[in-house]
Amino acid sequence: MRKKEASILLVDDDDDILFSAKISLKNHFTNIITTNNPKTIITKLAQQIDVVLLDMNYRIGFEDGKEGLYWLKQIKEISPETTVILMTAFGSVNLAVDAIKQGATDFILKPWNSEKLYSIVNAGVELARSKRKNTQLETIQEQQNKEFHQQTEHIIGASSAMNDAVKLMQKVAPTDANILILGENGTGKYVFAKEIHLQSNRKKHPFIHIDLGSLNENLFESELFGYAKGAFTDAQKDTQGRFELAKGGTIFLDEIGNIPLHLQAKLLTVIQNKKIMRLGEAIERPIDARIICATNADIHKMMDEDNFRQDLLYRINTIELHLPPLRERQEDILLLANHFLKTQANKYRKLIKTISKSASDALLNYHWPGNIRELEHIIERATIISDTNAIQMEDLHFSTKKFETNIPKTLNLEDTEKTFIKNALNKHQGNISKAAKELGLTRAALYRRLEKYKM
Incomplete structure (x- = not known):
């Protein structure tokens, strides 16, 4: 032996x-x-x-x-x-x-x-x-919690829409109210959910995030509620679900609008009764977790079209927090861009301190279909390829398929010409030759206009 x-x-x-x-x-x-x-x-x-x-x-x-x-x-x-x-x-x-x-x-x-x-x-x-093993797991969890707190992204913004969202968040964070965060992809729903947790009385306990949009329907119950040994072929031991793992803390159900109706009913039962039943088991287990949900879908329209249960919506949206898209936060674009520049310059060890005037104008004139996530990506790429101590127009790479030109809001010829020049430069990522060809000008003529308008 x-x-x-x-x-x-x-x-x-x-x-x-x-x-x-x-x-x-x-x-x-x-x-x-x-x-x-x-x-x-x-x-x-x-x-x-x-x-x-x-x-x-x-x-x-x-x-x-x-x-x-x-x-x-x-x-x-x-x-x-x-x-x-x-x-x-x-x-x-x-x-x-x-x-x-x-x-x-x-x-x-x-x-x-x-x-x-x-x-x-x-x-x-x-x-x-x-x-x-438990001691090691506790040590790992403590380290993860420490890193979780250290890695928290601060909410950055000076726009009135963002200030309103932050004020509401600060009011509801200390409570145990269920919160539904609404906003387009890339608007910062995860960052807000995390900040709510860190400003709550549950901050010393786990923050469990689960992306329901990527969760297979067949795994929904076992992942969220856990399972008993032998519940299915690979169930080798009793396993806690995400609700149990979030004990004392917060569970963040991201993309809740993606849950099919038959699973919505099961989630509703758990939220109402504050109890879960592991798959393959007949024992009810109490749960103690604050519930934050988020979606980029028009969930009220889904409810009107009978694609989302009304009773579930009313359980999860005690407080609704609306996050504005970046195109409605003009005052915040450069604030965020400079924040990301500082972070990425440090990450890639680049001596880049500022964003040039032409690059700043391009950032302000872009419509940001991908919101903050897209802005971060563009600044990261620009930081990597830049050869100077400032991000230049040619360092920016916008998605041409999604690029929208700005329609002039005035009939003043100079303002109109200036707008079209900006749009052409943005479209061609600062390439003077291509922008001049698009405008029907020579390179020299375009340079004269850039000098004239101090662009």
């Missing part, structure tokens, strides 16, 4: 007991350490010990087990994941109860049966590994 990778520490003042226990266990575990002096326990715990088999009494004539309880306490303080099993020839119920209260896992009487000794120690090894 293959030995299990584990370290077992045997502590007893009787060398015969140590020898007997070592002989009994060495065929099952890779590393058996013995000591007849409990004062050496601390140094031996410097290596990773899975189980300590600890005698209760070390002084002749004393059988009260106090020494064993003392060393038990020392072990649990130094290595809380280590399993401690106490052994004595003088068992009593009260002593066993005291030992368990102070952290012992089990209690064995001398002399023991070898099979029983192996069974108890083997269970102790599994328990130690489980505790160690």
